[in-house]
Each structure stands twice: as structure tokens, then as C-alpha cells.
Amino acid sequence: MKLKVITGIVLLLVAAFFSLSLPNVSAPAILVTPIDTTITVTSNETFTLVFKMKFNETDLGYFGSVTFYWDNDETDPNAPYWNFTYEGFKCWFTDGTNFSVSIVDNINKAVPYGYPLGYYRYVVQIRETDGEPYNGDFWVNVTMRAAGVKNSVYYPHAKGDQNITISMVRCYEASMTSVGPGNCTVHVTAPLPPVGGNITPINKLELLIPYIGVASVILVTITVVVKKRRLNYTEG
Secondary structure (H helix, E strand, C coil): CHHHHHHHHHHHHHHHHHHHHCCCCCCCEEEECCCCCEEEEECCCEEEEEEEEEECCCCCEEEEEEEEEEEEECCCCCHHHCCCEEEEEEEEECCCCCCCCCEEEEEEEECCCCCCCCEEEEEEEEEECCCECCCEEEEEEEEEECEEEECCEEEECCCEEEEEEEEEEEEECCCEEEECCEEEEEEEECCCCCCCCCCCCCCHHHHHHHHHHHHHHHHHHHHHHHHHHHHHHHHC
């Protein structure tokens, strides 16, 4: 009898151990983020911050937020050339299914606490307003431009590296998982020169000079020949 009791206790302890040590395979997951990556982009061109997550529980799914920011010291005269522009986002499941609930975004520009006036932080947040009943892997792709905007004019980003900080990525259903903060480095390269070289205005006079010289030689030759013939005719 005692042996059966001890055996039962041991089995319960083993079951409890495995239930604690094994991951919850049905939990939501964050599969891909730009954290600790480098994105190379040509100045004034667009690039994408890629996030991939998973809903895998019976509860309604939320990606509570994709939040990121970058800083710009606008007291620096070159500040417009060290800035980015947020252009929008797209969310969809990897099997092609669209989200059935609304997803909203907002961008905020403010001076962070403890920083001097003129030093701004641009914060972008993308989130669901209601829970998504559909399960599966899904993408949240954010489109950015390597250029600042001032008075509705793009200022192409200077050549060099600048960080975008992913402050929080959160995904939850009955349980929750999150990632962040961490940096993504944006490596901006100079734009390529146009194919075929630079365009130079045409100087028509310079193009005609060789032909003017040839014409002058022909004219002088004809004049000499005519004069010589007239002289011969007179002498005859």
C-alpha cells in the first residue's frame, strides 16, 4: 500500500515538473522584430520595419502595441538631414487573411523628460482596438522613409547610421508575451548618380567652330583659285 502511495506521489511530482518546464505551445508568440538588426537604405528611399507574431489560443488576440521611436535634436542646423518620416503600416495573416478588427496608429512628437528644449522624440504606436478571433502567424510591416519633412519638403537623410528604438512589442490572448526595448540600426547610403553621367548645357558655338574653320579654309582656297584664274585670263 505504501509503495503505491509513494509511486503516485512520484508520478505527480514528475507531471508537475514537466508542466512547469515545457513551454506552452498554444501561447501567443513574437517571432520576428528588427531589434539587433541593421537595415541598409539609400537616402530619401523607403525601408520596412518587419514584425511577425502569432495568435494561437482560443481567446481573442491582441497585439497590444508595436511601439518605436527615434530622436532628433532640432537645435542642430543639420537636424532635417538626420530625421525619418513615418509613412504607414500594413497588417495581414501569412495565409492571406485580413484582420477583421480595426487597427489604429498614432505618432507623437515631444521633448522627453529631462532633455533640453528643441530635442524631440518621435514615438509611433500601432495597436488593435478590439480582439481578433482568427488564429495564425501574421505580419505587421511599417513603412519608413530615410528623410525628414519640414514645411512639406523632404530633406534626404545624411549618409551614416541612426538608431530606431523598438520600445515595446506586445502580443496577448489568455497569456501575454512581449519584447523590448532594443535598437535597430538604419544605415543610410548616398544616392547613386544618374545613369549616363551629368547633364551639361550645350554650347552651340563650340560645336560649330570646327565646321566654321573648315568653311573658312574652303572659302580662302576658292578665292585664291578664282583670283589666279582671273589673272591668267587677263594676261592671255
